[in-house]
Amino acid sequence: MSNANGGTERHAIGVLVDNEAGVLARVVGLFSGRGYNIESLTVAAVDNENNLSRITIVTTGTPMIIEQIKAQLSRLVPVHKVSDLTVEGPHLERELAMVKVVGHGERRVESLRTADIFRARVVDSTAESFVFEISGSTSKLDAFIDLMRNLGMVEVVRTGVVAMSRGRQGL
Amino acid sequence: MTEQQMTGAEILLKALADQGVDVIFGYPGGAVLPIYDAIFQQNAIRHVLVRHEQGATHMAEGYARSTGKVGVVLVTSGPGATNAVTGLTDALMDSIPIVCLTGQVPTHLIGNDAFQEADTTGITRPCTKHNYLVKNIDDLARIVHEAFYVARSGRPGPVVIDLPKDILMGKGLYTNGKDARHKTYRPRTKGDPDKIAAAVELLASAKRPVFYTGGGVINSGPKATALLREFVKLTGYPITSTLMGLGAFSGVDPAFLGMLGMHGTYEANLAMAHCDVMFAVGARFDDRVTGKTDHFSKGSRKIHIDIDPSSINKNIPVEIGIVGDVASVLEDMLALWKGKRREPDRAALAKWWDQIGEWRKVDCLKFEQKGDLIKPQYAIQRLYELTKGMDAYITTEVGQHQMWAAQFYRFRDPNRWMTSGGLGTMGYGLPAAIGVQMAHPDSLVIDISGDASFLMNVQEMGTATQYRLPVKVFVLNNRYMGMVRQWQELLHGNRYSESYSDSQPDLVKLAESWGWVGLRCDKAGELDAIIARMIDTKKPVIVDVAVDPAENCFPMIPSGAAHYDMILGPGQKPKTVSDFGLTMV
Numbered sequence: 001m002s003n004a005n006g007g008t009e010r011h012a013i014g015v016l017v018d019n020e021a022g023v024l025a026r027v028v029g030l031f032s033g034r035g036y037n038i039e040s041l042t043v044a045a046v047d048n049e050n051n052l053s054r055i056t057i058v059t060t061g062t063p064m065i066i067e068q069i070k071a072q073l074s075r076l077v078p079v080h081k082v083s084d085l086t087v088e089g090p091h092l093e094r095e096l097a098m099v100k101v102v103g104h105g106e107r108r109v110e111s112l113r114t115a116d117i118f119r120a121r122v123v124d125s126t127a128e129s130f131v132f133e134i135s136g137s138t139s140k141l142d143a144f145i146d147l148m149r150n151l152g153m154v155e156v157v158r159t160g161v162v163a164m165s166r167g168r169q170g171l
Numbered sequence: 172m173t174e175q176q177m178t179g180a181e182i183l184l185k186a187l188a189d190q191g192v193d194v195i196f197g198y199p200g201g202a203v204l205p206i207y208d209a210i211f212q213q214n215a216i217r218h219v220l221v222r223h224e225q226g227a228t229h230m231a232e233g234y235a236r237s238t239g240k241v242g243v244v245l246v247t248s249g250p251g252a253t254n255a256v257t258g259l260t261d262a263l264m265d266s267i268p269i270v271c272l273t274g275q276v277p278t279h280l281i282g283n284d285a286f287q288e289a290d291t292t293g294i295t296r297p298c299t300k301h302n303y304l305v306k307n308i309d310d311l312a313r314i315v316h317e318a319f320y321v322a323r324s325g326r327p328g329p330v331v332i333d334l335p336k337d338i339l340m341g342k343g344l345y346t347n348g349k350d351a352r353h354k355t356y357r358p359r360t361k362g363d364p365d366k367i368a369a370a371v372e373l374l375a376s377a378k379r380p381v382f383y384t385g386g387g388v389i390n391s392g393p394k395a396t397a398l399l400r401e402f403v404k405l406t407g408y409p410i411t412s413t414l415m416g417l418g419a420f421s422g423v424d425p426a427f428l429g430m431l432g433m434h435g436t437y438e439a440n441l442a443m444a445h446c447d448v449m450f451a452v453g454a455r456f457d458d459r460v461t462g463k464t465d466h467f468s469k470g471s472r473k474i475h476i477d478i479d480p481s482s483i484n485k486n487i488p489v490e491i492g493i494v495g496d497v498a499s500v501l502e503d504m505l506a507l508w509k510g511k512r513r514e515p516d517r518a519a520l521a522k523w524w525d526q527i528g529e530w531r532k533v534d535c536l537k538f539e540q541k542g543d544l545i546k547p548q549y550a551i552q553r554l555y556e557l558t559k560g561m562d563a564y565i566t567t568e569v570g571q572h573q574m575w576a577a578q579f580y581r582f583r584d585p586n587r588w589m590t591s592g593g594l595g596t597m598g599y600g601l602p603a604a605i606g607v608q609m610a611h612p613d614s615l616v617i618d619i620s621g622d623a624s625f626l627m628n629v630q631e632m633g634t635a636t637q638y639r640l641p642v643k644v645f646v647l648n649n650r651y652m653g654m655v656r657q658w659q660e661l662l663h664g665n666r667y668s669e670s671y672s673d674s675q676p677d678l679v680k681l682a683e684s685w686g687w688v689g690l691r692c693d694k695a696g697e698l699d700a701i702i703a704r705m706i707d708t709k710k711p712v713i714v715d716v717a718v719d720p721a722e723n724c725f726p727m728i729p730s731g732a733a734h735y736d737m738i739l740g741p742g743q744k745p746k747t748v749s750d751f752g753l754t755m756v
Contacts, residue, residue, distance in 0.1 A: 025293070074481075078355075
């Protein structure tokens, strides 16, 4: 039914799971086994007392596929809660990247100036290199990395998106 | 609560006994020797020694499907576990509750490529509802009880518990938690009242309604079956069933249109195509049922009850999707229907039944039995006629014989029909019959089989012999992989590539070599007498029925076609099958 109900949409989905062996494999296996897309996936323990991890998945699909993804995630036994942040009201998305830039003279200065504009921080520095740390929306990181490409960027690493709803309601 | 120091193997068996397990289907090996030692020293649980681990899984399925209880499998590490994978996948597809205990190398060797090591939890993750690796003996009892809860709750399915040998030999405490539930896994059973109300109104407004029911009704239990029958009687609406749902409603009731889908009846499929309100109950709109999805019953408004939220709107969008247990939702709907004194539109319904009557006149299951050569349909029809009053259970393998069995054997009650629907596993029927016979030692258990499928788990004949299980294998022998041959005839220009069963064993001698009774039938006139002999024989029996090798299974909706494009008989060739259709299985 990939062509049903119009075009594809991008959704950020928050998933609260038991922090146990194999849980990430279950989630990833579900996506690969059923042919769903993963644009990004992040996971970390968030509640040691109750042994919970939170996964943020950014995925694309038709509305029918997105509904399937949520239903399929919900029926995994160690999954506690599935929240479609994209439809459940306004939400925040943040990503963090580290960008290594090598250069001399004007290019080096220009990279520092650009970093300043983007509010990236210098977290490592040598006579001929910087490592910038930047966080923000995916598009902001894309823009920064695009500019750094011409300024001697040699390496980039990104966390993928973490997301949370705005307002007082918790997951 | 009892607490005492026990070995892991003892804890395991105690937990199984507390779960009410009376039989385990298994095969020993190095990693599970501690369990076998514990089995040797107790009497509460019987062990059935199978001949291949796949057989054990299908036996557990047959046991589970015919009793409504959880089936239990015990296999060793490595090849024991990998051999169980087909049966686990089969149980997952058909929503059969089984718990499979797999041995594992000791925890300190896991990941070292040890002898008979396999990443069992990794391999079985996509083919189980859930799985566990026990790393600490203190978790063992809880995990076993939780596994049974998960296997039978919500949409049932297979659960694997991987048991490292050091855990089985270590000492720990047993805590009885047989009523334990998973800490968060709570499938919704009660349907949403607003949707139930809307569903009742929509059903009451129908002019051309149809009930479309599936295996979920049977999984829900006897109450669901009774409520379904009451609902159909109350409304007077027609009802059709999937392969997995046969028996939930009586196959001899005039309201029953027969099975629907690829080899379903003309009237069932056309009723689905032309209905205005479709009421799907515990069925999942699988591709054997829908055919081409964008032509599937386009004009109807649809209600769907399913305990698995992911089944709703997966293949076919529905207007009212009710997540819940079939029995609970039907009970609420019936109460509302009666409370509000809803009445079906009798005039519209009479017209609808007239239309269905016209379709029935096509007599889509007709066949001609002439002369000695036995038509496979005739063989099943006679088997049905000669066993219909009896306490009988039917299993099947996969292929033409399976479809003919579904068409010609009329099930009046649930849990009497075990077949591999979703996965389509050849070799399912014989071990499933053994599992059924273990649960119902005095009943007549018949595996309707094909000559090719039968050989896929033929080794389990030894199991039936060892436990004196008088199962009957009724082989429709056409010397072909019949369904493969049929597709090659209809879709691949009669090129019968590798579908002929060369070098068949002599099934009568094969039967005798295992202490069974072997009967052969190659004349239509002798069929009744031979079936009667089969029924009267108190030992396991193979009946080798030589049937017309050219017979095809009709009606048939060719792959990728819509419901209204059925082929009704041998005179009719499929319309040109689209490229899309050819890619479908």
